Amino acid sequence: MTGRPPPLYGDHVPDPAPRAAERNQSSSLRRALAVLAEVRDHAGPGQGLTLSRLAESLAMPKSTILRLTAPLVDAxxxxxxxxxxxxxxxxxxxxxxxAYLGTLDLRTVAAEESARLAREAGETVHLVIYEPPHVVYIDKVENQATVRMASRIGSRAPVYCTAVGKAILAWQPEEAVAEVVAAGLPPITKFTITDGDRLRADLLRTRQRGYAVDDRENEPEVRCVAAPIFNHDDTVTAALSVSGLTSRITAARVRDLGPRVAQSALRVSRHLGSSR
Amino acid sequence: MTGRPPPLYGDHVPDPAPRAAERNQSSSLRRALAVLAEVRDHAGPGQGLTLSRLAESLAMPKSTILRLTAPLVDAxxxxxxxxxxxxxxxxxxxxxxxAYLGTLDLRTVAAEESARLAREAGETVHLVIYEPPHVVYIDKVENQATVRMASRIGSRAPVYCTAVGKAILAWQPEEAVAEVVAAGLPPITKFTITDGDRLRADLLRTRQRGYAVDDRENEPEVRCVAAPIFNHDDTVTAALSVSGLTSRITAARVRDLGPRVAQSALRVSRHLGSSR
DNA sequence: GCACGGTGTTCTGCATTGCAGAACAAACAG
DNA sequence: CTGTTTGTTCTGCAATGCAGAACACCGTGC
Incomplete structure (x- = not known):
């Protein structure tokens, strides 16, 4: 989407014998989607993107954008x-x-368990799925008592500095970990793990105890405990977490919450057909 | 989207002189969007739509769908x-x-609805947001006919004695109500509700009928009808109201206006992504 | 075994369809 | 009023998408 490869725009390679696969790329459709992505990424709360600005940043003629835009507006x-x-x-x-959220059966299956976990722990529970190289929040159960955090559904977060991310990553093959490390581990807070070896050690511990911990690695005031959800083929593509402010979730509480989150995640896994 | 007019698909009108506007309709893009809509509408939790089924229900060749689909998948x-x-x-x-929810400016979304409400009711419409422990006026649409009231945009008002405040409060958790009561309910006019239990009863009625009424509780000569605006997560942080002098807004008129304000607020809620 | 109806995918000549520059219109700013 | 921005329409040119046919691939059931 943002990184579509060579057929950027304007590269007219006078290929003498263009293969069919190279011809049928639906360039107009791709450009329309580029317009959509541009609007998605650069459109502040106040104002949107003007036609001219779009034309400039995408290096397309205005008439083109106008044409591509009409169906998108209609839709x-x-x-x-x-x-x-x-x-x-x-x-x-x-x-x-x-509609998308409706098709996710994971959400339905996990709903009951998430609600119970949120109630028992008295903290916010998150459900995420793995979309390399990020995790995507697909459900949230809040405890009413606390200060409301911004709704996260649909938002993405890095893998290496969140409990849910690490809970998933810990059960991925080594190559996946290598990729994450290779992509870089920029510090988010001063507690973020920025060293590949330290991350691997953390993932090992995660596997051993059955749950992952994010100790202020993503947000300065938030601790988070997460456990992996196993698919019907015993792979891990989702995770369940409990998170809250450090004042409420102490180190001791983490040791209490960990096994409970793992238990909940396990029950969801069983519902999905895991043999764990 | 579902009801796009003539250029359905396959209608090849042998127009001898096709106008530019009729040529540039981005038919491929439109068809791609039709595919997207089809998948959105017919894709149960269990399974998705197969290529052949798509081709059949959209009456397009499979190769076309395959081509259109590739960029959509990439995106x-x-x-x-x-x-x-x-x-x-x-x-x-x-x-x-x-991204959409992030860019939402409540004012923009509600503008159209507010204007219509103001026109139909012939009274002043207010849009407020909840900033505990007050409500803040963020938009106002006046009817030109009447005497202009002092501009309220940006000004704050108590929660317990305004229709907008009560409309919001009625959908908050009990703790919020308790806080308001605990902070005290000083009388503003001689009709102001100053008793916690009476306030709670009023909030209950508000929930039941779907709109709140301020009967001279904040200003001696003003009646006001308000309904809650639900967020994308179905919480209430804003409200819409119609207000006017008691001479114009009688008790009978309140019963007429109430459902209409509620309707308008509901439409705004839908735009914000509420499932109500 | 081999035909079968069912998938999804590739290929290719044809012409429809989108392309983009230029020309136009409209809204402001100086 | 002249200049500079905006958004919009027009139109010749050919690149691009179109769709049918041909292909490959399962599984199922005679």
Whole structure:
């Protein structure tokens, strides 16, 4: 999407014998999706992206964008401010994501367990899936008592500095870990693990005790305990976590919560057909 | 989207002089979006849509769908089951909706609805957000006919004696109500509710009928009807109201306005992604 | 075993369809 | 009013997507 390879735009290679696979790339469709991505990434709460700005940043003629844009607006994926004419995302995207979340059976299966965990722990519970190289939050159960955190559903987070990420990564093959390390481990807080060997040691401990811990590695005031959810083929593509402010989740509490989160995740795994 | 007019697909009108506007319709892009919509609408939790089924229901050749689909998959809007090859929505749609919800300016979303409400009711409409322990006026649409009231945008008001405040409070957890009561309910007018239990009873009625009423509780000559606006996570942090002088807004008129304000607020809620 | 109806995928000539520059219109700013 | 930005329409050119047919690939059931 952001990193679509060579057929960037404007590269007209006068290929004498263009293969079919190289011809049929739906360039217009790809460009339309590039427009969509551009609007998604650069559109502040205040204003959207104007036609000219889009044309400039995507290096396309305005007429092209106008043409590509019309169907997107009709479909509700884009909307146009009727005063300024600026583009923003449209309500249609909500329909998409709602439908998407509806198709996730993991969410349904885990719902009961998440709710119980949230109630018993009195903290916020998150459910994430693994979309390399990130984890994506697909469900959240909040305890009503605490200060509300921003809704995370749909947002992404790095693998190496979150409990859920590490819980998943710990059960991936070594290559996956190597890739994550190779991609770099930029520090988010001063507690973030930025060394590959230390990360591997942490993943080993995670496997041994059955749950992962994020001790202020992603947010300065948040501790987080997560356990892997095993698929029907015993691979790990999801995780369940309990997180909260450090004032509430102490080191001692982590040792109490860990096994309970692992238990909950295990029950979900069983529902999915895991043999664990 | 589902009801796009003539250029359905396959209608080749042998127009001798096709206008530019009729030529540039990005038919391929439109068809790609039709594919997306089809997957969105017909993809149960269990399985996705197979290529052949898509081709059949959309009346397109399989090769076309395959070609259109490739970029959508690359963009993450569609995903393909690696075993069955069936199409389902991809995680990319979450990124879209996440971005969409981030850019939402409540004012913009509510603007259209507020204007209509103001026009139909012929009274002043207010939009407020909840900033405990107050409500803050963030937009106002006046009817030109009446005497103008002092501009309220940005000003704060107590929760317990305004319709907007009560509309919001009625959908908060009991702790929030307790806090408000604990902070005290000083009388503003002689109609102000100053008793915690009476306030709770009023909030209960508000929940039951779907809108809140301020009967001269904040200003001696003003009646006000308000309804809650639900967020994308179905919490309430804003409200919409119609207010006017008691001479114009009678008790009977309140019963007429109530459901209409509730309707308007509901429409705004839907735009914000509420499932209500 | 081999035909079968069912998948998904590749290929290729044809012309429809999208391309982009230029020309136009409209809204501001100086 | 002239200049500079914006958004929009137009149109010749050919690149690009179109769709049918041909291919490869399962499984199932005579």
């Amino acid at each position: 509700g994926l884009l909307a146009r401010d009727r005063r300024t004419g600026a583009y923003r995302l449209g309500v249609g995207v909500l329909r998409l994501s709602q | 993450g809007l569609l995903a393909r089951d690696r075993r069955t090859g069936a199409y389902r929505l991809g995680v990319g749609v979450l990124r879209l909706s996440q």
